[in-house]
Amino acid sequence: MCEERSVEESQKCPCDELNLQSHVPVMADEVVDFFSGGLNEGLLVDGTSGAGGHLEMLSRALPGMTFLAIDRDPASITNLRSRFRNNPDVIVRQGSYTEIPEIINELGLGQASAALFDLGLSSIQLDDPLRGFSYRSDGPLDMRFDDSSGSTAAEVLNRRSEKEIADIIYIYGEEGRSRRIAKAIVRNRPVNTTLELVEIINGSVRRNSNKILSRVFQALRIAVNRELDELDRMIDELDSWTVVGARIAFITFHSLEDRRIKLLFRDTPLYQQHSPRWVVPGEDELQRNSRARSARLRMGIRI
Ligand SMILES: C[S@@+](CC[C@H](N)C(=O)[O-])C[C@H]1O[C@@H](n2cnc3c(N)ncnc32)[C@H](O)[C@@H]1O
Structure with a gap:
């Protein structure tokens, strides 16, 4: 399999094929297996909790642990609070994963034994026309994970130079x-609006191409949320809030983020690549969830 994937796959949504209104956690069994091997107490940080799919499975599989659920999106946080309201082992906080050191400190939780980052956006976000992430339905060009701050995609397009x-x-x-x-x-x-942008893109390339649309929409989303800067900042500080021996997993959806994780686990002396170097979803999962097609799970141990 090619190491570097194209970026376009990340616009694919399981809802397109399955008409789901929820988010299906990607490679959930593989994630649970990785964390279950050797962990039975301590803190597990889910830095991109989203709809809480992975978190739900992990909290069942690892009953002795405390779980810190973080997400940048206030709407996800509302759902997470409701989903885990009866689980005292799950603490939910809104914020970027770059703020994890401060959040852990403020809550007095100590260093983490495990961390999960399932990057990108959830199907729930992609599926909501009002968020402006999808080129398939009309809505305002917003694309912010946290709609309380920062510039919208429309502001980026209307204010930046050509x-x-x-x-x-x-x-x-x-x-x-x-x-x-x-x-x-x-x-x-x-x-x-999203459909105004779609019309402009299609007109400029003189054809209707979902590949081109998904590349442009993804590019805008990454720029609006400064996703790669955030990822780089978080990676830089990861060792400051994880214990030696901590298990760390990333699910990436395109080559720009995957390359960073590959280098982190392969070339940084503070981490050791877990074997196998990466995992992709099996055929069964792809049948159930087409969005998983571009996903890659990379696992490492803090040494
Ligand atoms: C693919 S979804 C996670 C789905 C989740 N694993 C589940 O099973 O439901 C990615 C989530 O990361 C969140 N996110 C994106 N960038 C973030 C950041 N810098 N800090 C925290 N959360 C972020 C998005 O709001 C989204 O909810």
């Missing part, structure tokens, strides 16, 4: 037609 927009599309979307698309966006400003 060159900046082209760079976003090229670097974060790996889309070769970035300049042509950026020129068309600037010519048609203001751009305020």
Whole structure:
């Protein structure tokens, strides 16, 4: 299998095929197996708790542990609070995973024995037209995980220069037609809705291509949420809040994030790659959940 995947797959949603209204946790059995091997007490941080699918399975499999559930999205936090209201072992906090050291400190939880990061966005977010993540339904071009701060995707497109927009599309979307698309966006400003953007992109490349749409939408989402900067910051501080021997797992959905995790576990002396180097979903899971197709699970141990 090719080490580097294209970015476009991450727009695929299981809801497209299965018409689900919820998020299906990806490689949940593999994640539970990894954490179950050797852990029976201490703190497990789920830095991207989303709908709480992984968390639910982990809290059942590891009853002696305390779980800290973090998500940047206030709507996810509301759902998590409700889902785990009867589970005193699960503590839920809104925030970025870059804030984990402060949150752990404030709660007096001590260092973590385990951490999970299931990167990207949940199917619930992708499926909600009001969030503006999907090119398949009309809605405001927002795309913020945390809608209480930062610029929306519309603000990015309406305020940044043509060159900046082209760079976003090229670097974060790996889309070769970035300049042509950026020129068309600037010519048609203001751009305020997802379907306005879809029309501009399709017009500029003179065809309807879901691949191009998903690359551009993904690029914008990464830029709006500064996803790669956040990931780099979190990786830099990971050793400060994890114990030696901690089990750490990442699920990535595109090459830009996966490359970072590969280097973390392969080349950083503070971590040891767990074997196998990565895991991909099996055929059964792909039958049930098409979004899992682009997922890769990487596991490492803090040494
Ligand atoms: C793929 S979903 C996680 C799904 C979850 N594992 C489950 O089983 O339901 C990714 C989640 O990460 C959150 N997220 C993205 N960037 C984040 C960040 N910097 N800090 C915390 N959460 C973040 C998103 O809001 C989203 O809910």
